[in-house]
Amino acid sequence: MTYADRLKQLDAARWRIAISLTAAMMLFYFGFILLVAYDKPLLGSLVVPGLSLGILLGAFVIVAAWVLIWIYVRWANKHYDTAIETLRGEQ
């Protein structure tokens, strides 16, 4: 593969990961918002005394944001940075 091809491939991989992770975040968040809008009784139901499903899922969305960012940073630090370093070295 030529230099240009590999740069294109890396660029495509970065956008693919970026868009998938963004889509995952949107799925979690809008899933939560749609439940708030359409199934209030479900979110108001108690998991244990004092803890409603709504509060639990809300905290889960915040944790999900952290986890998705962690996945991205891990990929970027491990694969993306090394690949870019190699490409830069060849130029």
Next chain:
Amino acid sequence: MTALFFFVFIAFSLGVTYVAARRTHSAAHFYTAGGRVTGLQNGLALAGDYMSAASFLGIAGLVALSGFDGLIYSIGFLVGWPVVMFLIAEPLRNLGKYTFADVVAFRLRQAPVRVAAAIGSLAVVSFYLIAQMVGAGNLIRLLFGLEYELAVMIVGAVMLAYVLFGGMMATTWVQIIKAVLLLSGAFLLAVMALSRFGFNPLALFRAAADQYGVAVLGPGRLVSNPFDAMSLGLALMLGTAGLPHILMRFYTVPDAKTARSSVSYATAFIGFFYLLTFILGFGAMVLVGQPAIRAIDAGGNMAAPLLAKAVGGDAFLGFISAVAFATILAVVAGLTLAGAATLSHDLWVNVVRHGDASELEQLRVARASTIVLGVLAIVLGIVFKGQNVAYMVGLAFAIAASANFPALLLSMFWRRFTTRAAQMSMLAGTASSLILIYLSPTIQIDILKNAAASFPLRNPGLVSIPLSFAVAIAVARLWPEPEAEARFAEVEHRVHAIPAPRS
């Protein structure tokens, strides 16, 4: 006591400004602190810019008065950060210099893009400034009994001192100090509130349910229309990635890797802070009580300070109030700096001077713009007295998501994007969000007292964001720009910080 904490903070931060001022000699220092901020520092500064008065006072108050519904805001404000991380931060750092318009204009014709970007940015900055100034005026009036107008002028004057003399260096350090104060203050307040409940959040939520009914733990009336909820959610999620003062911070770090780590830190701090708002809101609801919170301010904005007084007495109230004030001051400084960068770097240097202006001239124009914006902030704060702070911030996010985000994203990864598409998308996003805000129930029914509103949603995001994307795509398809497409190879290299090959 409050006054003491208050003056200590102002004196200390002006000291920081004095030190920073001695190092601010060039436009690069004024806008980006010379690009030498570390990941942790920038993470704190981003968190500082983001955790505005709306977050601390507004959300705690909303939770205290309406329970779970308030948490919808906490969560919405956080989910914009993964979007910034995945789509914007690193390419933005690699392609631009001082403002996000640098990136949009990278391979397009400079003048039309920068003028459109400036219109969008200034609209966002103005709405955001109104919210902060109104919050500041109310806070100082409540704490010291000063006149609202005088309070707004004091905030404007102190903020001008930071930005004018210390530029981005001082603004960043004021942000860092404020973020540390706010995070530790909110944490301490949450721990002290929880100590009344055996350090068990569930015991606190149980107490709230016992006192006000179990309904406070579930969704209530605040989100009644599903489309309203979706519209606000979309605006909050994509708006963060279009806020000029947030985007500008990515130019203060040396490279894309540091931009990446700064978003990680920022998201960790901001998420932690919003989790704390769960405790603060319900804590105020139980320990202060809804009637007492309402008696002081109908919007509930004083819930967090009142909780501080209930658990820690007057000294703690003083500390928390000073923190809230510092929060507003720092956010206003960040916004003004971003607005000044748009006026001087985008409009004056790149449009009027065609990119050819001396360092001294750039710095002079930047400082003049700062003064203009500072005066504007004071005037807007006085004119919009009595507006709901959290709502105004929601609108600023909607304009940012419609005007700036689509053009910024498409310019970085769509080969066929054109000058005209960028220009029309930014103008359509700004105009449609402003017009729909004007036609919304909030303006038509609540403010103008009309019987009905011609647009049903309180937040325009659900319509204006897709519209801005559609305009961009349609215009680019109808009027292709081969030169812009040819220059995309350069973007493909520079986006990864690889120098483009000479053709």
